[in-house]
Every structure is written in structure tokens, then in C-alpha cells.
Amino acid sequence: MTVKRRAIAAGAAVLAMALLAACGGNKATTTTNSNTGAGFNAAVGKVVNPSTKKGGTLQMWSSQDADSWDPAIGYYAFVWDLNQLYTRTLVTYPAQPGTAGLKLAPDLASAMPDITDGGKTYTFHLRSGIKFDDGTAITSKDIKYGIERIFAQDVLPGGPIYLMGQLDEGQNYPGPYKDKDPAGLKSIETPDDSTIIFHLKAPYADFPYLLAMPGAGPVPQARDTGAKYALKPASSGPYMFQSYEPGKSTVWVRNPNWDPSTDPIRKALPDKINLTITSNADDLDSRLIAGTADIDVGQTGVQSAAQIKVLQNPSLKANTDAPPNGFIRYAAFATTVAPFDNIDCRKAVMYAADHTALQTARGGPIGGGPIAPNMLPPNILGSDTKYDPYNIVQGKPQLDKAKEELQKCGKPNGFSTTIAVRNNKDKEIKSAEALQQSLAAVGIKANIYQYDGKLLSTVIGAPDNVKKNGYGIMIAGWGADWPSGTGYLQPLIDQTFILKNGNYNLPEIKDPQIQSLFQQTALETDPTKAAALYNQMNHIVMEGAYYLPFTYDAALNYRNPRLTNVFVNQAWGMIDFQALGVSDGK
Amino acid sequence: MFRYIIRRLIAGVITLLVVTLVTFGIFFMVPKLTGTDPALLYTGKQTDKVAIEGARKKMGLDKPVIEQYGLFVKGLVVGRDYDDGPDKTHCPAPCFGYSFKNQFNVWQRMLSDLPVTASLAVGAAVIWLILGVGAGIISALRKGRAIDRAVMTGALAGVSLPIYFTGLLSASIFVYTLNWLPSPGYSPFLQNPLTWAQGLILPWITLAFLFAATYARLTRATMLETLSEDYIRTARAKGLRERTVIGKHALRSTLTPITTVFGLDLGALLGGAVLTETVFNLNGLGKDAVLAISTSDLPVILGVTMFAAFFIVLANLIVDVLYGVIDPRVRLA
Numbered sequence: 001m002t003v004k005r006r007a008i009a010a011g012a013a014v015l016a017m018a019l020l021a022a023c024g025g026n027k028a029t030t031t032t033n034s035n036t037g038a039g040f041n042a043a044v045g046k047v048v049n050p051s052t053k054k055g056g057t058l059q060m061w062s063s064q065d066a067d068s069w070d071p072a073i074g075y076y077a078f079v080w081d082l083n084q085l086y087t088r089t090l091v092t093y094p095a096q097p098g099t100a101g102l103k104l105a106p107d108l109a110s111a112m113p114d115i116t117d118g119g120k121t122y123t124f125h126l127r128s129g130i131k132f133d134d135g136t137a138i139t140s141k142d143i144k145y146g147i148e149r150i151f152a153q154d155v156l157p158g159g160p161i162y163l164m165g166q167l168d169e170g171q172n173y174p175g176p177y178k179d180k181d182p183a184g185l186k187s188i189e190t191p192d193d194s195t196i197i198f199h200l201k202a203p204y205a206d207f208p209y210l211l212a213m214p215g216a217g218p219v220p221q222a223r224d225t226g227a228k229y230a231l232k233p234a235s236s237g238p239y240m241f242q243s244y245e246p247g248k249s250t251v252w253v254r255n256p257n258w259d260p261s262t263d264p265i266r267k268a269l270p271d272k273i274n275l276t277i278t279s280n281a282d283d284l285d286s287r288l289i290a291g292t293a294d295i296d297v298g299q300t301g302v303q304s305a306a307q308i309k310v311l312q313n314p315s316l317k318a319n320t321d322a323p324p325n326g327f328i329r330y331a332a333f334a335t336t337v338a339p340f341d342n343i344d345c346r347k348a349v350m351y352a353a354d355h356t357a358l359q360t361a362r363g364g365p366i367g368g369g370p371i372a373p374n375m376l377p378p379n380i381l382g383s384d385t386k387y388d389p390y391n392i393v394q395g396k397p398q399l400d401k402a403k404e405e406l407q408k409c410g411k412p413n414g415f416s417t418t419i420a421v422r423n424n425k426d427k428e429i430k431s432a433e434a435l436q437q438s439l440a441a442v443g444i445k446a447n448i449y450q451y452d453g454k455l456l457s458t459v460i461g462a463p464d465n466v467k468k469n470g471y472g473i474m475i476a477g478w479g480a481d482w483p484s485g486t487g488y489l490q491p492l493i494d495q496t497f498i499l500k501n502g503n504y505n506l507p508e509i510k511d512p513q514i515q516s517l518f519q520q521t522a523l524e525t526d527p528t529k530a531a532a533l534y535n536q537m538n539h540i541v542m543e544g545a546y547y548l549p550f551t552y553d554a555a556l557n558y559r560n561p562r563l564t565n566v567f568v569n570q571a572w573g574m575i576d577f578q579a580l581g582v583s584d585g586k
Numbered sequence: 587m588f589r590y591i592i593r594r595l596i597a598g599v600i601t602l603l604v605v606t607l608v609t610f611g612i613f614f615m616v617p618k619l620t621g622t623d624p625a626l627l628y629t630g631k632q633t634d635k636v637a638i639e640g641a642r643k644k645m646g647l648d649k650p651v652i653e654q655y656g657l658f659v660k661g662l663v664v665g666r667d668y669d670d671g672p673d674k675t676h677c678p679a680p681c682f683g684y685s686f687k688n689q690f691n692v693w694q695r696m697l698s699d700l701p702v703t704a705s706l707a708v709g710a711a712v713i714w715l716i717l718g719v720g721a722g723i724i725s726a727l728r729k730g731r732a733i734d735r736a737v738m739t740g741a742l743a744g745v746s747l748p749i750y751f752t753g754l755l756s757a758s759i760f761v762y763t764l765n766w767l768p769s770p771g772y773s774p775f776l777q778n779p780l781t782w783a784q785g786l787i788l789p790w791i792t793l794a795f796l797f798a799a800t801y802a803r804l805t806r807a808t809m810l811e812t813l814s815e816d817y818i819r820t821a822r823a824k825g826l827r828e829r830t831v832i833g834k835h836a837l838r839s840t841l842t843p844i845t846t847v848f849g850l851d852l853g854a855l856l857g858g859a860v861l862t863e864t865v866f867n868l869n870g871l872g873k874d875a876v877l878a879i880s881t882s883d884l885p886v887i888l889g890v891t892m893f894a895a896f897f898i899v900l901a902n903l904i905v906d907v908l909y910g911v912i913d914p915r916v917r918l919a
Contacts, residue, residue: 065688065877154640155671157629164634174636177671226671228689246688247877248869279864279873282754286762292769454627454882501626 037318051564056582058270063281070230071214083214084578086235093571101569119203126194131257133235140196142218151175209482238268250275269581294560299574301555326573327479327553332506344409346545352402354438356395361430369554382534414443417472422453457502485534507546598899605895683885692889703870707855710793718798722805744799753865770866853901857894
């Protein structure tokens with residue numbers, strides 16, 4: 001496409017968006033919605049429309065299908081949230097707003113585990129009366145088998161593999177499809193159908209969080225179809241799959257063998273749940289506002305046209321939330337690429353950056369999130385949103401300080417570097433451009449290199465490649481796989497997590513103090529005491545100027561006012577889907 | 587005629603094989619030449635060695651390229667087996683491949699989505715043929731008058747406005763503001779013809795608006811050229827009625843280029859109306875293509891490309907045969 005044609009196409013799209021925003025006015029809001037909005041951010045920290053009314057069909061939509069419904073493979077945040085409908089785990093996150101949702105609670109287990117042997121043995125006892133959707137009882141062996149499937153990476157790749165790291169213990173267990181040993185994975189014992197014992201090689205205080213991931217849910221071996229299991233997983237939760245057409249739709253109906261008395265977490269209000277996948281995100285927004293769709297489960301925010309429309313109309317804005325989702329967007333400095341091997345050069349960029357421009361590039365205060373002053377997000381215990389060592393939150397570049405730092409690092413006239421950014425992330429490209437512009441004011445010439453975003457693990461995730469190509473600044477984002485300081489910080493700052501490919505410790509931080517703190521947190525089962533250690537780590541990272549935080553990521557999401565029990569569960573960083581009901585029973 | 591069709595069919599099969607070779611080369615060889623590993627696209631965030639090797643084996647990337655292509659062609663003829671872990675999935679012939687990302691047989695998926703694309707393409711084609719050719723004839727017969735200018739202005743607008751503009755705008759007005767039409771969507775014709783038509787009316791009109799414009803301009807130009815031919819003057823001099831001159835002599839000659847363009851357009855659309863299906867969220871072949879490209883689902887990209895090529899080849903064949911029917915001067919040899 002020529003530049004001219006692109007310009008015409010872009011112009012047409014903008015015009016269409018503008019006309020779309022202009023069309024409709026308020027009429028659409030009254031087509032099917034009789035309820036009034038609960039208020040902007042009403043689902044953050046409290047419950048919108050609390051109700052126990054059952055019935056009706058929940059109409060979920062998304063512009064992106066699940067990466068997989070197989071609990072061992074699915075890794076998208078919204079997929080984990082939706083897994084609650086059909087996958088129960090030994091422990092899980094309570095269905096509560098605010099920080100109460102972050103503290104693990106027993107789910108299939110009758111109580112939290114007995115931790116013995118200096119933190120190396122975890123024993124769980126299962127509730128009685130728990131069943132799969134076909135009526136067979138869920139036993140400890142089903143849970144063990146579910147975890148064993150994670151090890152079959154040749155057949156089931158793509159999901160989190162933390163449990164492999166904790167449970168393999170040198171066995172080189174190949175997964176249940178290739179294993180010939182009847183004992184299976186030796187670090188898990190199942191002395192009877194209702195007891196499961198995990199033996200760790202070393203204490204790991206975050207172990208229960210790993211068991212809250214869907215991959216640690218039960219799978220009946222007789223129904224395991226390997227790679228095809230994703231098409232119709234067995235259900236241990238209140239809903240089971242009626243149909244799934246990849247890229248098109250999923251339908252869940254009630255699981256007749258789920259006993260609510262065994263489940264303290266889930267409400268199971270709607271009779272049926274439809275998830276429709278659309279290729280047109282703008283149309284999805286129109287449907288949400290018209291009330292024919294209930295919620296966008298992607299929770300990545302409405303599109304620009306709808307955002308303008310919603311924010312300009314108080315009655316529509318009252319149906320929206322923009323909570324921080326647990327991600328921080330940032331730039332990482334490669335300490336292996338000169339001159340970022342020099343802390344003062346890194347600090348020069350921290351001070352020269354225009355933080356307001358970076359926030360605008362991310363979508364502004366509501367669509368993108370608040371400016372982040374440090375590298376620990378608000379949903380992690382130990383976070384301190386007031387800790388702002390570089391005076392970032394005020395938003396403006398501090399050019400005098402930046403020049404001072406350049407003097408200190410021996411580059412008074414600036415230097416040249418490369419910003420590597422994914423080509424499929426529009427907001428990241430805009431962030432790179434904003435950073436490039438602000439750095440130019442102090443003589444730092446930054447070239448932007450856009451790469452195929454799908455190849456992140458081998459482009460900026462490969463330290464050798466970073467060094468070879470001189471990617472001094474890398475734009476990225478990170479959200480924790482579980483809401484603890486270890487879950488968030490370890491991949492970003494632990495030197496043992498530096499990998500040849502798929503590396504997320506982009507600056508390649510190797511700090512003995514940090515390593516010592518991680519050793520302490522592995523033993524620390526008291527979350528409050530662990531929080532203090534994570535806070536210390538955050539200080540070390542910020543003082544080392546390894547990362548330039550942009551925003552605590554947030555997105556403006558719309559909820560149909562007919563929805564009941566709407567709240568943001570901080571553990572998922574989004575609306576807790578399993579809790580939702582519909583007020584009109586339709 | 588029969589021998590001609592057989593000859594063209596054989597040529598068509600050869601063309602499709604060349605298409606498979608080129609497509610296969612692009613999607614499997616290019617990543618290799620550029621040093622990227624397609625297996626990494628299947629392993630998500632983590633890069634476990636076993637996972638990468640497993641993906642490579644599953645996709646056949648551990649075999650020489652020639653063998654990979656041989657297996658693909660063999661799959662088309664006799665089918666293939668794919669390893670699922672505890673058992674194997676058989677992909678019967680013609681096996682266009684298997685989506686490892688979404689666990690479906692590409693051929694079956696395309697067959698199930700073809701009715702959506704066919705409903706969209708055929709419905710829109712009927713509308714654009716009637717409106718486009720009709721408007722073009724009227725415009726040619728009223729050359730220079732107000733109606734001619736109005737038709738040509740409308741045609742210019744139709745050609746200029748992209749589907750993602752007219753589609754979004756029309757849905758916003760007719761569905762979400764005026765509530766005259768239901769949300770666009772597809773339901774099988776045999777299930778309820780009325781619902782089928784209601785769900786597709788907006789996509790039909792939007793798509794037809796774009797194509798009708800082209801046909802109006804083409805018909806007008808060809809008709810004007812034909813009307814200046816000697817045989818038309820002769821027909822009029824013989825005292826034939828104007829309706830006969832236009833309908834029997836001028837229009838027939840005009841239809842030849844229109845048939846050519848129509849065949850190619852319809853053939854291309856049957857391979858997937860990418861923009862229209864995406865804008866109106868219709869689960870047809872075009873949306874499959876978009877989804878496959880956005881998720882780097884190589885077997886589906888390959889399958890959809892081949893399917894689209896098949897329709898183009900078929901449309902060309904039909905058009906060539908129709909030439910002989912429409913214009914007796916054309917002889918099939």
C-alpha cells in the first residue's frame with residue numbers, strides 16, 4: 001500500500017470512528033437497559049448490584065479467543081479468570097473485592113495445607129462430595145494427574161511451567177503420555193483418594209500460589225485426550241462445556257454434578273454462559289453500550305471511538321471501570337549495551353523522560369493508567385505507590401538533572417542508542433516515539449527498531465541478541481502470574497531467571513543483595529513480613545535505575561448495567577467473571 | 587467442449603499444485619531463511635526445550651523441506667495422522683493440514699465456514715449485478731443527463747469508500763441507532779430463510795455497494811462503446827425497436843467483459859470476503875484467514891490460500907466456458 005493510500009485509508013477510518021461516535025447519542029443506552037449505572041469505578045473495591053438471583057444467560061464477548069481452554073495450556077489472564085467456571089483447584093482466590101481477594105482460600109481442599117518438614121512438605125485433604133461433570137468423584141489422583149500433564153510439554157506447550165521447576169527434582173519426568181513408571185511423578189504422593197502430599201526439594205513459600213493456577217486442577221485420566229482436551233475439558237466447577245468452536249464461540253451450561261455446598265467460592269448465578277468471539281472490536285463496544293453484550297472478557301478496554309463516547313456521557317461513564325490490572329508498562333535498560341552499563345547514563349534517561357507523554361501514549365490517565373513511580377504494582381503486598389525516587393509522578397522531564405547525570409556518565413552531549421519495540425503493540429510504539437522525542441532534548445539520539453512482536457522471546461528475550469544488536473532500551477510490560485512479590489519480581493530481577501531465550505530479566509540484573517532477599521522470601525510464609533522484603537527489592541531496583549516505569553496499566557472497560565455481583569478481583573486484575581449474574585433473568 | 591473442459595481441469599490441478607508449492611515455500615521456508623523458528627510461535631511465553639522440540643516435530647519441521655512438502659501432498663491424496671499425546675488424530679483426505687493451535691482439521695473447518703462466505707458472496711453478487719448493470723445501462727442510455735451524473739457520482743462514492751467505513755457506519759446507523767435491522771450475523775438458510783436474510787442484508791448491501799459501483803462504470807463504458815458500433819446503427823436503420831436493439835444486440839455484447847470481471851470477483855469472494863466478514867463478524871473463510879494470520883496458524887493460512895486459489899481457477903474455467911454461450915463468435919478450441 002502506498003503512503004498516499006495508507007493516508008486515505010487512515011483518514012477514512014478516523015472519519016468512520018468520528019461518525020460512529022457521533023451516531024446514536026444516548027438512544028442506544030435505553031434499548032435494553034433499564035438499570036442506571038452504578039458509577040465510574042464502582043466495581044473497584046466494592047460490589048455493584050449484589051444479588052443472589054439465579055437464571056438467565058450471561059452474554060460474554062471478546063475480540064480474542066482463549067489461547068486454550070486446556071487448564072494446563074491456557075495462559076491469558078482472562079482465560080485463568082474464566083477457568084473458574086469449570087476448573088477448581090486445591091486453593092484459589094476468594095471472590096471478594098479489594099485486597100481480600102488476594103489471600104488464598106481452600107477450594108477443593110477442605111482447609112489450607114499442613115506445612116511440615118521445614119516448609120518442604122505440603123499436605124492437603126480434599127472435601128467430600130466433589131465430582132466431575134460426568135458424576136465421577138474427584139480424587140487426589142485426578143489432581144496429581146492434572147499436574148503431571150504439565151510435564152508433557154511436547155504435547156501440551158504454552159502454559160506456565162513453574163510447577164515443573166518445583167516438583168521435578170531431577171526425575172526428568174516426561175509427563176504421563178511417555179512415562180512408563182506406575183508411580184508417576186514421585187514428588188507427589190496420594191496415600192488415599194482424599195489426601196495429596198507434595199514434597200519439595202527446598203522450601204518455597206509461594207508454592208500454594210502455584211497450586212491456584214488452573215494447570216493444577218484435576219483431570220480424569222480416562223477423559224484425557226491430550227492436545228484435543230482443550231476442545232472439551234472435564235469440569236470440576238459449576239459449569240461445563242456445551243460447545244466450543246475455536247475462534248467463534250464457547251457455550252457453558254450448568255454442571256448438574258457440581259454441589260454448591262462443596263464450593264465456598266462460586267455463586268453460579270446464570271443458567272447459561274455464552275462467549276462470542278468477534279473480529280470487530282468497535283462493534284463489540286456498540287453491542288456493550290446497546291446492552292446486547294454484557295461484558296468484554298478480554299478486559300483490555302473499549303476502543304478509541306467508544307472511549308470518547310463513554311467519557312463524554314456521564315450516564316455511560318457510570319457503567320465503566322478502569323482499575324489497575326496488575327501490569328506495569330516500562331522501558332528496560334540493557335546493562336550489557338553501552339552506555340547503559342553506566343548507572344548515570346541510565347539515570348539520565350529516567351530524568352529526561354516525559355512521563356506525561358508516555359502516559360498519553362499508553363492511553364491517558366483513564367485509558368492507560370496512572371503514572372507508575374516504581375516497579376512494584378499496587379496489587380502486590382509490599383507495594384508503595386508513594387515511593388518516587390526520581391520524582392516521576394509530577395510528569396514533566398527534568399532536563400537539568402538529566403544533563404547532570406550525562407556529565408557524570410561522561411556523555412555531556414548525549415549519546416546514540418536503539419529502542420526496541422514490538423511492531424504489533426500500538427501503544428508501545430507510541431511510547432517509544434514519546435521517549436525518543438523527550439530524549440532528543442538532552443542530546444540522546446534514539447533510533448526505534450520495531451520487531452515482530454510474536455518473536456519477543458528470541459529478539460529482546462535473548463540476551464546475546466540484545467548485546468549483538470545494541471538494543472539499549474527495550475519497551476515491555478509485565479504482570480504477575482500470581483499476586484506476590486516473588487510472582488511479580490522474580491522473572492524481572494532474579495539473576496537465576498536470565499535465560500538464553502524467553503528472558504524477562506531484560507536489564508540482566510545480577511545483584512547479590514536481591515538474590516539474598518529472594519532466599520529469605522522463599523522461607524517466609526508470613527505475607528506481611530515477605531512484603532517488607534519485596535519493598536526492599538523494589539528500592540534496590542529503582543536505585544539501580546534498571547527500569548523506567550511508565551504506568552500502572554489500566555483499561556477503561558464497560559459493564560452492562562443488568563449485570564449483578566460485579567467487582568474487580570485483584571488476584572485476576574479484572575472483573576471476577578464467575579461471580580456475575582443477570583438482573584433481568586433473560 | 588467436453589475435451590476442452592477436461593483439458594482446463596487438468597491445467598487447473600497443475601495450477602493448484604504450483605500454488606501449494608509457492609504458498610508452502612513462503613510460509614515454511616521464509617522463516618527458515620530469515621532465521622526465525624516457527625515452532626516458537628506455538629510455545630507461548632515459555633521456551634522449554636521439550637516444548638520447542640515437540641512443536642517442531644508436530645509441525646514436521648524436524649524433517650527436510652522436500653519431505654515436508656511430500657507429506658503435505660500425500661495428506662491431500664491419502665490423509666495423515668497427527669500425534670495428540672495419548673492417541674493419534676486422523677485427518678482424512680483431502681487433508682489440507684491440522685491446526686495445532688486450535689485442534690481442528692483445516693479442510694473440515696473450511697467446509698463448515700464455506701456456507702457463510704458463499705451466502706455473503708452470492709447474495710451480494712445478485713444485488714450488485716442487478717443494481718450495477720442496471721445503473722450502468724440507464725447511465726449509458728441517458729448519457730450526459732442528470733441521472734447519468736447522479737449514477738456516476740454514486741458509483742464514484744461506492745468505489746472510493748472502503749468497507750470498514752461503510753460497514754461500521756451502516757451498522758451504527760441501521761442497527762444501533764435506528765434499530766431497523768438486527769445485528770448482522772449468519773444463521774443457516776435451511777434453519778430459517780428469513781433470519782438468514784435479515785442477518786446478511788447489511789453485509790450484502792455494504793459489499794454490493796462497493797462492487798455495484800465498478801459494474802455500473804464498466805457497463806456504462808462498454809455499452810457506450812457498443813452503441814457506437816456499426817451493427818447497432820444497422821439494427822436501428824432496419825427499423826428494429828429500441829428495446830430489441832438494446833436488449834438483444836447491445837447488451838449481449840456488453841455482457842462479455844462483465845462476465846469476465848464477475849467470474850473473477852465472485853471467485854475471489856468465495857475464497858473469503860476478508861474485510862466484510864471481519865467488519866460484520868461473519869465466521870467465514872475470510873475471517874478464518876485473518877484469525878490464522880494474526881495467530882500465525884500456518885496450516886490454516888496454507889489451507890485458506892489453497893481454497894481461495896481453487897475458486898479463482900474454477901471461476902476462470904466457468905467464465906471461459908460461458909464466453910462461448912454468450913458470444914457465438916467465441917469458439918472453444
